[in-house]
Amino acid sequence: MSMVQTDYIVIGSGIAGLTTALSLGRTGHVMILTKAKQEESNSWRAQGGIAAAVGEDDSPILHQEDTLRTGVGLCNVESVNMLVQMGPNTIDKLSEWGTRFDRSDDGWSLGREGSHSVSRILHVTGDSTGAGITSSLLEKVHEQSNIQLHPHTVVQELIVRNGICHGVIMMDAERKQQVLTARKGVILATGGCGQVFRYTTNDLVTTGDGFALAHRAGAKLVDMEFIQFHPTALAVEQNPMFLISEAVRGEGAFLVNDLGEKFMKRYHDWEDLAPRDVVSRSIYTEMQQGRSIYLDATGIGDSFPERFPKIFRHCMKHGIDPRTDLIPVTPATHFIMGGIQTDLDGRTNIERLFACGEVACTGVHGANRLASNSLLEGAVFAQRVADSVSALPDLLMQEINFPEYVHDYTDPEQAKIWKNEIREIMWDHCGIVRNRERLETGLVHIRQLRDKIERGFFECRNMLITAQIILESALAREESRGGHYREDFPETKDKWAEKHHVI
Ligand SMILES: Cc1cc2nc3c(=O)[nH]c(=O)nc-3n(C[C@H](O)[C@H](O)[C@H](O)COP(=O)(O)OP(=O)(O)OC[C@H]3O[C@@H](n4cnc5c(N)ncnc54)[C@H](O)[C@@H]3O)c2cc1C
The missing domain is CATH 3.50.50.60 (FAD/NAD(P)-binding domain)
Structure with a gap:
């Protein structure tokens, strides 16, 4: 080397x-x-x-x-x-x-x-x-x-x-x-x-x-x-999903369900500009009741293409005109x-x-x-x-024996299969609404995959390590706070304030 x-x-x-x-x-x-x-x-x-x-x-x-x-x-x-x-x-x-x-x-x-x-x-x-x-x-x-x-x-x-x-x-x-x-x-x-x-x-x-x-x-x-789940990704199957920026709601757009209800009124005083976890969970709750969710940006009207040119172009590519049409949206993982x-x-x-x-x-x-x-x-x-x-002084290089690293070999098709499996597990078991049973099952699946995926699959193995750490941390926090919501522990508890889980 x-x-x-x-x-x-x-x-x-x-x-x-x-x-x-x-x-x-x-x-x-x-x-x-x-x-x-x-x-x-x-x-x-x-x-x-x-x-x-x-x-x-x-x-x-x-x-x-x-x-x-x-x-x-x-x-x-x-x-x-x-x-x-x-x-x-x-x-x-x-x-x-x-x-x-x-x-x-x-x-x-x-x-x-x-x-x-x-x-x-x-x-x-x-x-x-x-x-x-x-x-x-x-x-x-x-x-x-x-x-x-x-x-x-x-x-x-x-x-x-x-x-x-x-x-x-x-x-x-x-x-x-x-x-x-x-x-x-x-x-x-x-x-x-x-x-x-x-x-x-x-x-x-x-x-x-x-x-x-x-x-x-x-x-x-x-x-x-x-984990922050953004409430408004464009609900069109693709990876990555295209984001409909919160700034669009900042300019007056609002969420509606397929019954035409401005449902955010029911969930938070700040309605559509409530914190992201609240909006994402509200959408999740609506979706669990069988509702489809849309962003109504028609009020922005003719100024939409100029204010949001990139979003406008992308929506139009999918046959949605934000000036006149409702934009289908869904929450998606956005930030850690x-x-x-x-x-x-x-x-x-x-x-x-x-x-x-x-x-x-x-x-x-x-x-x-x-x-x-x-x-x-x-x-x-x-x-x-x-x-x-x-500001650091130069590091004096000692004689270090660097081990020969196992050559990285990745079969892209197999890597894609492993990646999708990890992604499904995490979405189903560690998503917007979590509970002990789902988190524990997710951990079992991730550990099984760790035994299966060979060393050469560098990105897959990194995803597994990261997934396992997220799952273990989510299991340990028995309360709900910000981007972490446990339906089995829905309260925000004082005893968890200022507690950080270090791995
Ligand atoms: C669609 C979208 C919209 C967003 N909008 C906003 C917004 O409006 N405002 C805002 O504040 N935040 C926004 N965010 C979040 C914000 O963009 C990110 O948090 C921020 O850009 C992260 O910057 P970064 O430099 O840490 O990482 P990134 O910009 O993600 O860069 C990471 C880099 O590391 C490289 N890398 C990773 N692994 C390796 C490796 N093994 N070897 C070599 N290179 C590696 C990658 O190739 C990449 O170049 C948005 C995020 C998304 C996805």
Whole structure:
């Protein structure tokens, strides 16, 4: 196996990975490894926007209050404070790096989303915020000679010796295995794990690799039971499912069932802009009674194509005209609040291993994420990671015997079958509404699959590890809170407040 050395290894080319690389400035050589095309990420798919307290009627304190309330008692107040305080400067930084946020005559054009008490969502070309931000960051990265981006390069293992992360084992675009070591540190920015569930809005790359790599290396994972199900994915069979952004409800669209009832009135005072877990569960309840669910956006009328061009084009492709037709919707797995436990500088419990973005758990989301806070989290904590990793002295490379890694072989057809099996198990046993019996049965199925799936099926095995951790965490929390709902323990219990399940 050949061996290459660099200063920083960044794994992932979403907002967290790219912001880390750019924030490292010219402090050393950076290698960004990303397993598919450079733009294949959840960041690219993000639609609605990025939250920051930049409006006249807003303040970081108000943003903090909304975030804490939505997180239902499990947020880390210090992290949230960091997020909201750094929000406005981060928007300036992204603008400086080339993002052109939409503006109106009197300043920023700010949208409204569920659980936000004021309009504070910045967006790009209406509903292409993720692509807008990520494409500018990628452009900037390619301008910088000390940063190299390697697409189609899969990180298969972290190399940890004596509690220190030295580098990674990776498979490059020619399917050659290499050892890559880092003088400063390794940064995991591998995103979430939506693909572990059957119905998801997440990109195909989100097979939970980062959680599994970290777990195998001995890093702590926390709060993994908290999954956010987005209420309004377009109900057309596809993977990933296309998202109808919450910003559409922010502009006045509302949910109806096939009896024409505006049913959210029955479930929450904030109706269609209630927290996502409430809206998803309400839809689930309606569906259990045999109802089909639609989004009525006809009130937005002729301004729909201009305000939501991407959503408009996608709906029209499926023969749905949002100006006149009801849009069929269904909840889908969207985001994981838990992740690799980090401090405010993205440090994990393994020396020189850092994490940021969706794969990390800084504690900003608690039990439920406030809409549009995750792009912000990725960008804010990536800057902090860059500051702390660049301050480290160079690691003196010891003579390390790297084991020959078993060559990765995946039969794509067989991998697809295994993946679908895992996704079905998780959706059926660990979905929007959970209970002990279903979780235990899910665990049995996942453990059986672990015995069956051979080592070469890298992504499948990562999905299994991630699935098992989510199931075990969900079983352990005998209450309901935010994105974790147990029908056998429907109450939110004081004794579980501030309790975090660490694996
Ligand atoms: C459809 C959709 C819409 C959304 N809309 C919004 C929104 O409007 N506002 C908001 O704040 N949030 C939104 N989110 C959530 C948000 O997009 C994500 O939480 C955020 O972009 C995550 O960024 P990230 O950089 O951590 O990970 P990602 O952007 O997912 O990037 C992960 C990267 O890691 C790479 N990777 C993974 N495993 C490996 C491996 N083994 N080896 C090498 N590379 C690897 C991937 O290829 C990818 O490049 C949305 C999510 C989705 C799916």
